[in-house]
Amino acid sequence: MLQRSKDVPCVRDPLAVxxxxxxxxxxxxxxxxxxxxxxxxxxxxxxxxxxxxxxxSPCVYRCAPGSPCSSIxxxxxxxxxxxxxxxxxPYCYFVTAVTAPATNKEQExxxxxxxxxxxxxxxxxxxxxxxx
Numbered sequence: 133m134l135q136r137s138k139d140v141p142c143v144r145d146p147l148a149v150x151x152x153x154x155x156x157x158x159x160x161x162x163x164x165x166x167x168x169x170x171x172x173x174x175x176x177x178x179x180x181x182x183x184x185x186x187x188x189s190p191c192v193y194r195c196a197p198g199s200p201c202s203s204i205x206x207x208x209x210x211x212x213x214x215x216x217x218x219x220x221x222p223y224c225y226f227v228t229a230v231t232a233p234a235t236n237k238e239q240e241x242x243x244x245x246x247x248x249x250x251x252x253x254x255x256x257x258x259x260x261x262x263x264x
Contacts, residue, residue, distance in 0.1 A: 156170060156171045156244075156245070157169075157170040157225065157226060157227055157244040157245050157246075157247050158170070158247065159225055159247040159248075159249045160249075161217075161249045161250065161251045161252070162213075162251070163219075163251070164215065164217075164219070164251070165213050165214060165215045165217060165251075166213070166214040166217045166223065166225070166249050166251065167211070167212075167213050168182065168211060168212045168213070168214065168225055168227070168247075169210060169211045170210050170211075170227050170244055171210065172210050173229040173241065175229060175231065177231065178229040178230060178231050179206050179207065179208050179229075179230050179231075180206070180207050180208075180209075180210065180212075180227050180228070180229055180230065181193075181203050181205075181206050181227065181228045181230050181240065182203065182204050182205050182206075182207065182212050182214075182225065182227050183202045183203050183204065183225065183226050183227070183228070183243070184202060184204045184214060184217075184223050184224070184225050185202045185223070185224050186221070186222065186223060186224070187222050187223075187224055187248065190202075191224060191226065191246075193226075193228060193240070193243060194228075194240050204216070206230065217249070217251055218251070219251045219252070219253050220250070220251070220252075220253060221250070221251070222248060222249065222250045223248070223249050223250075224246050224247070224248050225246070225247050225248075225249065226243040226244050226245065226246045226247070227243070227244045228240045228241045228242070228243055228244070229241040
């Protein structure tokens with residue numbers, strides 16, 4: 133049975149979410165991507181659903197079919213590089229462990245900790261032109 137949609141607050145500070153969840157999600161902002169890593173679930177054979185949202189907006193997980201969802205990918209390992217992140221835009225990320233994805237027996241863990249990332253521009257602005 134699919135679980136009902138839930139919201140996770142997307143805030144600028146890390147937020148520990150109660151319940152049984154993954155731990156130690158970390159994020160490193162690179163010039164044009166965000167590299168995410170997390171500890172593996174103790175449950176064998178799980179996949180991991182990665183979520184991304186913008187601070188101040190709801191982050192929807194355990195999404196019902198046809199409803200809005202903040203999921204960006206489903207992966208088999210314990211890392212993901214978000215290459216669609218934009219320079220100057222803050223993002224919140226969290227991860228869940230999923231058994232039997234895309235079936236009516238899917239089970240999804242509570243969210244990991246929430247991490248917030250901002251990719252800063254690597255370009256140095258030119259000084260203003262001076263007139264003579």
